Amino acid sequence: MKKIIQSSLVLFISVCTVLLIPLSKSFAQEVLSVQSESTPIYVEYELAFPGMLPDHPLYKAKIMRDRIMAFVTSNPQKLADFYLLQTDKGILAAAMLVDKNNSKLAATTALKAEHNFTLLTQQLFRFPKKPETAFYQKLKTAAAKHQEVLASLEKRTTGEEAKTFETIIEFSKKNVQTITDFQTKKTFEESLLE
Template sequence: MRKIVVFFLTFFLLLISVPSTYMISQSQNIQIEPKTVVYNLPYPGILPDHPLYFLKSIRDDLLLVTTRDPNKKAQLLLHLSDKQIATSKALLEKGKEEKALGSLDKSQDLFKDIFSIIKTAKAQGQDVPSEFKETLLQSNTKHKEVVSEILEEVSEANIPTIQRILETNQTILNEIEKT
C-alpha cells in the first residue's frame, strides 16, 4: 500500500512540475501595437455632398442658439466638432478632398469655441467638470490622430493646409492644459 501512495505522489509531483518548467524555459515574443487613441468619434450622418445637408446645418445652429447652459453648450460644441472630424474622414474616403479639408477647418473652429464657453461658465461661477477636461484631451488627441492620417492621403497642394490645422490642434491642446 505504501508503494502505491509513494508512486502516486511522485507521479502527481512530476505531472505538476514538468509543464511549469517547460513554460518557464520557453521564450515569449511580445508585440507592441502602435498606440491609438481610445476615443470613438460619432457617426457623421448626412455628409456635405448630400442635397439635404443644409437641414442638418440649420438644426445644429438651432441647437447651439437654444442651448443656454454653458457646460451643456461646451459638450454640444465638442460633439459637433467630433462629428465634423468624422465627416472629413468619410469625405476623404469618398475622394472629396476639398470638402474634407473644409470639414477639418470647421471642426477646429468649433473646438476653439469651447474655450470661450468655458470662460463664460467660470464667469457665472460654474465649475467645469474634470471628466469634461479629460474628454477634451482625449478628443483633441483623436483629432490629431485623424488629421495625421489625412495628411498621409492628401495631395501635395493641400499639405500646408493640414499642417496649419495641426498647429491649430496644438494651440487647442495648450488651451486645454490651461483650463
Template sequence: MKKLLFIIFLFIFIQKDFVLASNEVASQSSLNKKETVSYDLPYPGILADNPLYFFKTARDKFVSFLINDPLKKAEFNLLTSDKRLNGGYYLAKKEKKDLAIVSISKSNNYFFESISLLSQAKELGKSTDSLANRMSLSLKKHEEVLKSLEKSFGPKYKNQLVFEYKRLAGFEKSVNVLLSK
C-alpha cells in the same frame, strides 16, 4: 469522493492554462498594434456632399441657439466638432478632399468655440474637469485622424493641414490651462 475532487482539480488546472494562454496572445497582439487614442468619434450622419446637408447645419445652429448653459453648449460644440471631423475623414475616403478640408476646418471652429464656452463655465464656478478631460482626449483623436489623412491628401493640401495642426496645438495649450486651474 476522490474522483470528484480529482475532476474539480483537473478542471481548475486546465482552466488556468487557457486563461494564461489567452493573456499571452492578447499581450503579443497589443505590441504589434500602434497606440491609438481610446476615444470614439460619433457617426457624422449626412455628409457635406449630400444635397440635404444644409438641413443638418440649420438644425445644429438652431439647437445651439436654444442652449443657454455654457457648459452644455461647450459639450454640444465638442460633439459637433467630433462629428465634423469624422465627416471630413469619410469625405477624404470618398476622394472629396476639398470638402474634407472644409469639414476639418469647421470642426476646429467648433472646437475653439467649445473651449471658449468651457472657460466661461469655469468662471461661473461650474465643474468643468470631466469635459476638459474629454476635450483633451478629443484633441489627441483629432491629431491622430489628421495624421492618418496626411498621406492621402498629398502636397496640394499640405499647407491647409499644417494650419489645422497649428490650430490643434493652440487648442491643446488652452485645454491644458483649463485643466491646471
C-alpha cells in the same frame, strides 16, 4: 387646400424628426505612431457618426438645425458638449470625404470642425464654476483623437489639402493649450483660500 396643408405639415415634421434623431456612434481607430516608430498606439475615443456628409443635398438643412440648437442652448456646459459632438462629427466626416476622394471638401470640413472645438474652448470661460478634471481629460483625449485622424488625412492627401490638415493640427494643439491653461488657472475663490 386643407389636405395640402396637412400633407406639408406631416412632411415637414417627418424631415425634422429624421434630422433631429440622435445618430449612432462610430468607432474610429487609426494608428498614430509616437516617438517610437515600432510601437503604434491608438487613442481610445469614439468619434460620433456624422450622418449626412457635406456633399449631401440636405446638408444645409442639417447645418441650419445645428446653428439653431447652438443658439438656443444657454447652458455653457451643454453648449461645450454640443460643440464637442459637432467637432467629432466633422472630423469623422472629413475622413469619410477623403475616402470618397473629395479631399478639398474634406479639408474645409475638418477646418470647420476644429473651429467648433475653438468655440468649445471659449465656452470654458462662461462656466459658473471650474469643471471637474475628468471633463478636461475628456477634451484632451478628444483633441488627441482629432489630431490622430487629421495626421492620417494629411498623409493620405497632397498639395493644399495636406497643408490645410497640417494647419488644422496646429490649431488643435493651440486649443489643447488653451484648455490646459484654463485648467491650471486658479479661480478667484481658490486664490482667496491660499
